[in-house]
Amino acid sequence: MSALLDVRGLRKSFGTTEILRGIDFSVAAQELVFVIGPSGSGKSTMLRCCNRLEEPTAGHVSVDGVDLMAKGTDINAMRRRIGMVFQAFNLYPHMTALGNVTLALRKVLGKPRDEAEAIGLAALDRVGLKEKAGNYPSELSGGQQQRVAIARALSLEPKIMLFDEPTSALDPELVGAVLGVMRDLKEAGMTMVVVSHEMRFARDAADRIVFMADGQILEQGTPAEIFGNPQHPRTREFVGELSR
Numbered sequence: 001m002s003a004l005l006d007v008r009g010l011r012k013s014f015g016t017t018e019i020l021r022g023i024d025f026s027v028a029a030q031e032l033v034f035v036i037g038p039s040g041s042g043k044s045t046m047l048r049c050c051n052r053l054e055e056p057t058a059g060h061v062s063v064d065g066v067d068l069m070a071k072g073t074d075i076n077a078m079r080r081r082i083g084m085v086f087q088a089f090n091l092y093p094h095m096t097a098l099g100n101v102t103l104a105l106r107k108v109l110g111k112p113r114d115e116a117e118a119i120g121l122a123a124l125d126r127v128g129l130k131e132k133a134g135n136y137p138s139e140l141s142g143g144q145q146q147r148v149a150i151a152r153a154l155s156l157e158p159k160i161m162l163f164d165e166p167t168s169a170l171d172p173e174l175v176g177a178v179l180g181v182m183r184d185l186k187e188a189g190m191t192m193v194v195v196s197h198e199m200r201f202a203r204d205a206a207d208r209i210v211f212m213a214d215g216q217i218l219e220q221g222t223p224a225e226i227f228g229n230p231q232h233p234r235t236r237e238f239v240g241e242l243s244r
């Protein structure tokens with residue numbers, strides 16, 4: 001089976017500084033891949049290149065067999081199928097949870113209000129927040145706001161979801177519910193790439209861990225391999241620091 005996400009020879013420079021120095025990796029359907037590595041190693045940049053929020057300097061990215069770099073590709077249509085969840089929830093404060101979730105359905109996809117609301121409520125239900133549909137972001141906890149952001153991505157029926165440090169802005173007691181939603185998504189067969197420092201979750205839930213340092217993938221493997229028997233000295237150092 002071909003990969004759902006395929007990244008080949010990905011390079012990214014900001015000015016004269018090369019941040020990504022040739023990344024090759026792929027993600028199979030229904031896989032949960034965790035990307036870990038030291039701060040500044042390029043994890044977020046790599047993730048953002050996967051939907052061209054960041055424009056790669058070189059290389060290829062394809063999603064579900066569609067080359068995102070090709071001239072004829074409708075990048076906006078593709079982005080709608082690549083759910084992205086950020087550290088900051090980016091909800092509109094003047095719109096309810098349901099309003100936030102249905103905005104793209106109505107304004108971008110042109111769905112009638114009834115249909116958009118039915119889809120939006122189903123998405124909020126998946127993240128356990130159907131009863132909060134009428135609440136404004138200021139009336140929700142950070143964890144609930146992040147779950148609304150996940151519902152917003154889900155409502156567009158993504159092929160794959162990219163999570164960029166989804167729990168880093170949350171108080172510790174709110175992290176569990178967001179990770180619980182991600183676990184449910186995995187169980188429902190969602191394909192996910194997660195940049196996160198939640199190592200316990202990585203160990204428990206990931207199919208594969210990718211270790212990045214200095215803009216390159218140095219090692220990848222199962223959680224047991226990466227946490228239990230890392231091969232590269234940099235991985236050993238990074239994983240060792242975590243367990244100290």
Ligand SMILES: Nc1ncnc2c1ncn2[C@@H]1O[C@H](COP(=O)(O)OP(=O)(O)OP(=O)(O)O)[C@@H](O)[C@H]1O
Pocket residue numbers: 014019037038039040041042043044045046
């Ligand atoms: N828009 C930008 N312009 C210039 N430099 C940037 C830009 N975005 C990222 N960088 C630099 O690229 C490097 C990698 O950043 P990135 O956020 O991808 O790392 P990261 O591994 O996700 O780090 P962290 O774990 O701290 O979030 C950093 O040195 C950062 O300063």
